[in-house]
Amino acid sequence: MQQASDKSVIISEILDPRTKNLLPMLEISDYVLSNELVSMVLAMVAEDRQINDVLEELFAEAGNEMHIRPADLYLWDGEKLSFYEVLLRARQRREIVIGYRLANAEKAVINPPGKNEKRRWSLKDVFVVIAEKK
Structure with missing residues (x-):
């Protein structure tokens, strides 16, 4: 660093x-x-x-902001889900997932292609979300 x-x-x-x-x-x-x-x-x-x-x-000064959230808020380790399914789980938390960064990747993927394709997620992955500050 x-x-x-x-x-x-x-x-x-x-x-x-x-x-x-x-x-x-x-x-x-x-x-x-x-x-x-x-x-x-x-x-x-x-x-x-x-x-x-x-x-x-x-x-706005108050309200929603962009955050990086850990994967364990939306899924279990090794669970196979599509991006849309992760998005639905985030929606239950009143959050909008706009992208992710896989554990072994250097850059985040925003508005990913192939949102219907299921993939195996890791708890080391993170999601880029729009949510209220907590």
């Missing part, structure tokens, strides 16, 4: 899109181009007004 933090340089926000061109020379690992983000959100709302309700809920 220490090695990763020694090598990573993160800039939280860039306002001028021209600054983005300088980042490769500075070995910057990640950034947020806030003006571009605002433009994308406005385009989403213009295309479908109902998305505004979802965005308001996600970005």
